[in-house]
Amino acid sequence: xxxxxxxxxxxxxxxxxxxxxxxxxxxxxxxxxxxxxxxxxxxxxxxxxxxxxxxxxxxxxxxxxxxxxxxxxxxxxxxxxxxxxxxxxxxxxxxxxxxxxxxxxxxxxxxxxxxxxxxxxxxxxxxxxxxxxxxxxxxxxxxxxxxxxxxxxxxxxxxxxxxxxxxxxxxxxxxxxxxxxxxxxxxxxxxxxxxxxxxxxxxxxxxxxxxxxxxxxxxxxxxxxxxxxxxxxxxxxxxxxxxxxxxxxxxxxxxxxxxxxxxxxxxxxxxxxxxxxxxxxxxxxxxxxxxxxxxxxxxxxxxxxxxxxxxxxxxxxxxxxxxxxxxxxxxxxxxxxxxxxxxxxxxxxxxxxxxxxxxxxxxxxxxxxxxxxxxxxxxxxxxxxxxxxxxxxxxxxxxxxxxxxxxxxxxxxxxxxxxxxxxxxxxx
Amino acid sequence: xxxxxxxxxxxxxxxxxxxxxxxxxxxxxxxxxxxxxxxxxxxxxxxxxxxxxxxxxxxxxxxxxxxxxxxxxxxxxxxxxxxxxxxxxxxxxxxxxxxxxxxxxxxxxxxxxxxxxxxxxxxxxxxxxxxxxxxxxxxxxxxxxxxxxxxxxxxxxxxxxxxxxxxxxxxxxxxxxxxxxxxxxxxxxxxxxxxxxxxxxxxxxxxxxxxxxxxxxxxxxxxxxxxxxxxxxxxxxxxxxxxxxxxxxxxxxxxxxxxxxxxxxxxxxxxxxxxxxxxxxxxxxxxxxxxxxxxxxxxxxxxxxxxxxxxxxxxxxxxxxxxxxxxxxxxxxxxxxxxxxxxxxxxxxxxxxxxxxxxxxxxxxxxxxxxxxxxxxxxxxxxxxxxxxxxxxxxxxxxxxxxxxxxxxxxxxxxxxxxxxxxxxxxx
Numbered sequence: 001x002x003x004x005x006x007x008x009x010x011x012x013x014x015x016x017x018x019x020x021x022x023x024x025x026x027x028x029x030x031x032x033x034x035x036x037x038x039x040x041x042x043x044x045x046x047x048x049x050x051x052x053x054x055x056x057x058x059x060x061x062x063x064x065x066x067x068x069x070x071x072x073x074x075x076x077x078x079x080x081x082x083x084x085x086x087x088x089x090x091x092x093x094x095x096x097x098x099x100x101x102x103x104x105x106x107x108x109x110x111x112x113x114x115x116x117x118x119x120x121x122x123x124x125x126x127x128x129x130x131x132x133x134x135x136x137x138x139x140x141x142x143x144x145x146x147x148x149x150x151x152x153x154x155x156x157x158x159x160x161x162x163x164x165x166x167x168x169x170x171x172x173x174x175x176x177x178x179x180x181x182x183x184x185x186x187x188x189x190x191x192x193x194x195x196x197x198x199x200x201x202x203x204x205x206x207x208x209x210x211x212x213x214x215x216x217x218x219x220x221x222x223x224x225x226x227x228x229x230x231x232x233x234x235x236x237x238x239x240x241x242x243x244x245x246x247x248x249x250x251x252x253x254x255x256x257x258x259x260x261x262x263x264x265x266x267x268x269x270x271x272x273x274x275x276x277x278x279x280x281x282x283x284x285x286x287x288x289x290x291x292x293x294x295x296x297x298x299x300x301x302x303x304x305x306x307x308x309x310x311x312x313x314x315x316x317x318x319x320x321x322x323x324x325x326x327x328x329x330x331x332x333x334x335x336x337x338x339x340x341x342x343x344x345x346x347x348x349x350x351x352x353x354x355x356x357x358x359x360x361x362x363x364x365x366x367x368x369x370x371x372x373x374x375x376x377x378x379x380x381x382x383x384x385x386x387x388x389x390x391x392x393x394x395x396x397x398x399x400x401x402x403x404x405x406x407x408x409x410x411x412x413x414x415x416x417x418x419x420x421x422x423x424x425x426x427x428x
Numbered sequence: 429x430x431x432x433x434x435x436x437x438x439x440x441x442x443x444x445x446x447x448x449x450x451x452x453x454x455x456x457x458x459x460x461x462x463x464x465x466x467x468x469x470x471x472x473x474x475x476x477x478x479x480x481x482x483x484x485x486x487x488x489x490x491x492x493x494x495x496x497x498x499x500x501x502x503x504x505x506x507x508x509x510x511x512x513x514x515x516x517x518x519x520x521x522x523x524x525x526x527x528x529x530x531x532x533x534x535x536x537x538x539x540x541x542x543x544x545x546x547x548x549x550x551x552x553x554x555x556x557x558x559x560x561x562x563x564x565x566x567x568x569x570x571x572x573x574x575x576x577x578x579x580x581x582x583x584x585x586x587x588x589x590x591x592x593x594x595x596x597x598x599x600x601x602x603x604x605x606x607x608x609x610x611x612x613x614x615x616x617x618x619x620x621x622x623x624x625x626x627x628x629x630x631x632x633x634x635x636x637x638x639x640x641x642x643x644x645x646x647x648x649x650x651x652x653x654x655x656x657x658x659x660x661x662x663x664x665x666x667x668x669x670x671x672x673x674x675x676x677x678x679x680x681x682x683x684x685x686x687x688x689x690x691x692x693x694x695x696x697x698x699x700x701x702x703x704x705x706x707x708x709x710x711x712x713x714x715x716x717x718x719x720x721x722x723x724x725x726x727x728x729x730x731x732x733x734x735x736x737x738x739x740x741x742x743x744x745x746x747x748x749x750x751x752x753x754x755x756x757x758x759x760x761x762x763x764x765x766x767x768x769x770x771x772x773x774x775x776x777x778x779x780x781x782x783x784x785x786x787x788x789x790x791x792x793x794x795x796x797x798x799x800x801x802x803x804x805x806x807x808x809x810x811x812x813x814x815x816x817x818x819x820x821x822x823x824x825x826x827x828x829x830x831x832x833x834x835x836x837x838x839x840x841x842x843x844x845x846x847x848x849x850x851x852x853x854x855x856x
Binding site for chain 2: 063064068072103135137140141148152396403417
């Protein structure tokens with residue numbers, strides 16, 4: 001095991017960033033071409049993923065590559081930033097080094113930005129039957145399940161089984177759950193309806209199950225009610241106060257009801273990604289690491305945690321939301337603190353600029369909440385569209401996504417209705 | 429087990445088509461909206477794949493969905509054509525029914541069009557280390573391996589191992605092998621070269637190994653030599669008369685030389701897809717079923733085999749080539765024979781219209797052979813481009829592919845540099 005000091009970091013401070021999501025990428029960008037630091041960004045994936053549009057991949061509207069860009073391509077012009085594909089096995093906070101399978105690497109500053117993953121509330125066995133929506137692979141798996149369900153229903157001779165195959169259950173009515181349920185209803189009723197001859201895809205039953213008393217809990221109550229009406233118009237059955245008791249290969253138990261289905265999708269709990277810290281530090285129930293007002297970890301002023309992995313208290317009991325703009329601001333702030341610390345300047349506390357939030361419901365409705373503004377319907381959807389295209393990385397991706405959406409909007413077609421298998425060795 | 433007679437086929441003849449590739453799709457189209465027949469097209473996949481461009485997916489130039497369309501979407505307007513996703517377990521030629529897992533289905537006419545798959549010449553264990561290029565999954569697996577090799581090389585501290593990681597070996601110098609090797613050399617030298625900081629991707633060694641004495645054996649000798657020069661200019665090492673003795677996790681043995689590499693790709697032998705026929709019929713060494721001049725199977729006038737699965741002798745010792753235009757013509761001919769047989773007309777023999785052949789070498793060169801024409805260089809490449817875009821199914825795919833190519837041509841970028849994993853349960 002060799003503990004390396006990076007050769008290019010001779011007269012510079014080494015900053016290691018773990019994670020190339022919104023927070024880590026923003027931190028890396030904010031340190032690009034800074035002469036004082038050498039940056040090493042490490043991720044398990046080679047791509048940065050625009051997660052807010054992942055539900056579009058899951059419902060055959062966009063290609064994975066439309067919303068993913070190679071992380072290293074973002075730093076082509078930054079001589080001081082290196083990108084590595086790798087998986088960190090441990091982080092030693094006191095001795096200030098990270099360990100990978102093959103080597104150890106010292107840092108002067110560390111930014112942890114590993115994001116969040118799904119939490120099945122102590123029922124990890126549910127994952128097989130109810131994939132979440134955080135990675136490209138999960139999105140194509142959900143797409144495979146949705147499209148296969150219609151194909152199997154078309155082949156099914158038993159009317160009861162056929163009906164069950166057309167049941168779709170989305171668990172969790174945050175933005176992801178709402179967007180996914182809306183898109184499934186949409187694809188069934190406007191896209192697939194033209195192509196099947198034995199079944200009627202429009203008869204598919206799409207249920208959105210929420211444990212709480214309302215959908216889109218983070219939004220204004222009025223907006224949530226509006227979204228609920230929009231969802232119901234789309235044909236989504238919303239079930240509030242629905243507690244998922246069990247999920248099996250044959251269906252989902254919600255309270256006293258058993259819904260027979262092979263298509264359950266999980267958009268409920270999240271928890272911070274786990275990484276082995278030595279020594280361990282304080283985290284909240286969802287595994288988020290508690291951070292100071294400058295995103296540093298208490299006791300370790302040179303270690304920062306940003307994005308969905310951090311628990312940042314804005315005011316007593318009120319936390320920084322797990323949204324892309326907040327993650328990007330956090331990443332940039334940690335980078336700024338590091339830059340200024342090197343220059344000997346005092347640390348500044350983070351000031352959150354609330355960019356509001358939005359969620360889309362089906363193909364032409366959305367809700368937007370920004371400061372005191374509350375917008376619904378088509379106007380909100382146009383805003384949603386503009387913001388999401390604007391923040392996509394890469395000129396080409398923006399063009400492609402606009403083209404895909406225009407196409408899908410006008411012709412009610414979905415460009416990526418591919419069922420791909422996991423096993424590449426299957427014969428053609 | 430129920431032997432079904434399709435309800436819609438009451439007063440019609442039932443035609444079952446197995447396989448939605450070029451041949452099967454063409455047959456289905458040729459029978460669409462014909463009042464005499466009810467058509468059931470069955471495929472294991474939900475999509476028709478434009479295989480000639482699959483090497484572009486493998487080298488991150490195109491998205492899978494750019495070259496794949498749902499089979500059933502091709503028959504939305506054909507009331508007499510049903511599409512089923514399914515896997516046939518056996519075909520009973522005498523009793524005229526097919527068996528699937530759950531049911532049996534009678535036919536009046538059968539068109540077999542299951543295509544071909546790779547053959548490792550009796551070494552199936554090589555497949556793990558040398559995937560072929562016939563399915564979307566194989567293409568994304570090859571893409572994963574190519575991109576991961578560069579990522580691992582960037583991380584590798586041992587210079588010998590680093591060098592080995594940048595060795596790429598393509599086995600088989602037919603059009604697929606030539607196109608794949610050219611595209612790997614191209615992506616290394618023009619696309620990736622900008623993004624890596626420790627390694628120089630342009631130093632990657634791309635080898636094309638051919639067992640025979642020349643590349644592109646099906647082409648005119650002069651064209652083959654031209655293509656060889658183009659390949660060498662691109663930086664591809666062509667090795668003729670190179671016999672692959674063994675492929676393992678650490679490399680490939682070619683004659684007396686062992687090339688250390690984790691990136692071997694198989695574009696050598698093909699064999700017809702296997703399907704259980706009862707009784708069995710005569711086939712050639714590559715598993716292709718011998719057919720009469722009307723594509724019917726000797727002894728079974730109502731069973732036709734078309735596309736790569738058929739061995740059709742044009743003249744003594746000369747066979748119908750395994751190319752898309754030949755497959756489409758064969759599918760259409762079988763459909764015509766069926767239509768005319770129902771009308772009581774005599775059967776016509778197939779007349780092959782040779783559309784020539786082409787292969788592309790890298791980003792701006794190709795060779796084209798059409799009747800007495802022999803074209804090379806940029807002109808041939810423009811023809812290649814035009815033909816491939818023209819034959820792509822779907823207006824949107826044509827637009828998208830042209831846009832991707834224009835983008836890639838002008839900016840030397842590749843839009844789909846995604847490493848996706850096989851396991852969707854991996855955490856983000």
